[in-house]
Amino acid sequence: MNIKQYLVITGNYWAFTLTDGALRMLVVLFFHQLGYSPLEIAMLFVFYEFFGVVTNLVGGYLGARIGLNRTMQIGLVLQIIALAALTVPTEFLSIVWVMFAQAISGIAKDLNKMSAKSAIKMLVPGDAHGTLYKWVAILTGSKNALKGVGFFLGGLLLTLLGFVGALYAMIGLLAVVWIASLFLLQGELGVAKAKPKFKEILSKSRAINILSAARMFLFGARDVWFVIALPVTLSQVFGWDHWQVGAFLAIWVIFYGFIQAIAPKIAKADASAFLWAGLLTLVPLTIAVLLQFGSAWGVSPQLSIVIGLLLFAMLFAINSSLHSYLIIRIASADGVSLDVGFYYMANAMGRLIGTVLSGLVFQMAGFVACLLISALFLALSAIIVKPLEAQ
Numbered sequence: 556m557n558i559k560q561y562l563v564i565t566g567n568y569w570a571f572t573l574t575d576g577a578l579r580m581l582v583v584l585f586f587h588q589l590g591y592s593p594l595e596i597a598m599l600f601v602f603y604e605f606f607g608v609v610t611n612l613v614g615g616y617l618g619a620r621i622g623l624n625r626t627m628q629i630g631l632v633l634q635i636i637a638l639a640a641l642t643v644p645t646e647f648l649s650i651v652w653v654m655f656a657q658a659i660s661g662i663a664k665d666l667n668k669m670s671a672k673s674a675i676k677m678l679v680p681g682d683a684h685g686t687l688y689k690w691v692a693i694l695t696g697s698k699n700a701l702k703g704v705g706f707f708l709g710g711l712l713l714t715l716l717g718f719v720g721a722l723y724a725m726i727g728l729l730a731v732v733w734i735a736s737l738f739l740l741q742g743e744l745g746v747a748k749a750k751p752k753f754k755e756i757l758s759k760s761r762a763i764n765i766l767s768a769a770r771m772f773l774f775g776a777r778d779v780w781f782v783i784a785l786p787v788t789l790s791q792v793f794g795w796d797h798w799q800v801g802a803f804l805a806i807w808v809i810f811y812g813f814i815q816a817i818a819p820k821i822a823k824a825d826a827s828a829f830l831w832a833g834l835l836t837l838v839p840l841t842i843a844v845l846l847q848f849g850s851a852w853g854v855s856p857q858l859s860i861v862i863g864l865l866l867f868a869m870l871f872a873i874n875s876s877l878h879s880y881l882i883i884r885i886a887s888a889d890g891v892s893l894d895v896g897f898y899y900m901a902n903a904m905g906r907l908i909g910t911v912l913s914g915l916v917f918q919m920a921g922f923v924a925c926l927l928i929s930a931l932f933l934a935l936s937a938i939i940v941k942p943l944e945a946q
Contacts, residue, residue: 576705696816778909
C-alpha cells in the first residue's frame with residue numbers, strides 16, 4: 556500500500572472534517588443566539604443534505620473522468636467559498652443565504668468524502684480484503700471522531716473569536732491544506748481507463764444497488780431520531796442546557812468514530828451484515844418500549860435514552876464500517892468513484908429522508924414514533940442486505 560498517499564488523503568479528509576463539524580456547531584449556536592427556533596435551524600441544513608445526493612452522483616462521474624485528486628481539491632475550494640459566504644454582515648444572513656452557503660458546503664463535503672474513500676481502493680492490492688477493511692475503518696472512524704472534535708472546536712472558536720473570526724480561522728486552515736494537496740496528491744488517481752458516459756452514473760450492478768438501498772435505510776434510521784427529535788427532547792423535555800446537549804452529542808460522535816475505527820477487531824471482514832443490522836434494530840425498539848412503559852417499571856427515561864444511545868453508537872458504527880468496507884470491495888477498480896459515488900448518493904438520500912422525517916414525525920407524533928420508524932428502517936436495511944451474503 557502507498558502509505559504516503561494514504562496519509563495525504565487522510566490528512567486532507569481530517570482537516571475538512573474538523574471544519575465541517577465546527578461549521579455545523581457554529582451555525583446551530585450562532586443562529587440560536589439570533590432567535591431562530593430549532594426547526595428553523597434544522598431547515599438550514601436541508602440543502603446541505605439534498606445537494607449531497609446530487610453531488611455523489613455527479614462527483615463519482617467527475618472522479619472517474621478527471622481524477623480523485625482533483626475532485627478532492629475542488630471540494631476544499633468549495634468549502635472555503637461556503638465559509639467565506641457566511642462572513643457577510645449579520646443583517647445579510649437570511650435563511651435563504653445561509654441555505655445557499657450550506658448547499659455549497661454539502662457539495663464540498665461529499666466531493667471530499669467520495670474522493671477519500673474511493674482513493675483507498677486504488678492504494679490497496681485487490682485481494683487484500685482484510686487490509687482494505689482495516690484502512691477503510693480507520694479512515695471512516697477517525698473522520699467521525701474528528702467531527703465530534705469539530706463540534707467542540709466550533710463552540711470554542713465562537714467563544715474566542717466570534718462567528719466571523721471563527722470562519723476566517725477555518726478558511727486559513729483549509730487554504731494551507733489545499734495548497735499542500737496540490738503538490739502532494741498523486742496525479743490521475745482514480746481516472747477510468749475508458750472515459751465513462753454521463754448516463755453511466757447510475758449503477759448497473761445488482762450488488763451495488765442492494766448495498767445502496769440498505770445504506771439508505773441505515774442512515775435514515777439514525778437521522779430520523781438523532782437530528783432534530785433527540786436534541787429537542789434533551790433540551791425541552793429533560794431541561795438540558797444547550798452546551799450540555801452539544802457536548803453530549805459531540806462525545807457520542809467521538810465514541811461512535813472510535814468504534815468504527817476498531818470495527819475490524821469486533822466484526823471480521825466476513826461478518827454477517829444482516830445479523831449486525833438485526834441486532835441494531837432491537838436498540839431503538841427497546842428504547843421506545845422503555846420510554847412508553849418504563850416509568851411503571853421504575854426505569855428513568857433519561858437513563859434509557861443515554862444508555863440506548865451508547866448501544867446504538869456501538870452497533871451502528873459496526874454496521875456502517877461493514878457497509879463502507881463492502882462497497883469498496885465490491886466496487887469496480889476501473890472508475891471506482893462511479894460505484895462509490897452512487898452508493899454515497901443513497902447514503903445522502905437516507906440522511907435527507909431522516910432529517911425531514913425527524914422534524915415532521917416528532918412534531919406530529921413525538922419522540923417514541925421517531926424511534927419506531929428508526930426500528931422499521933433498520934429492519935428493512937437488514938432484509939435488503941441479506942441477499943449479499945449468498946454471493
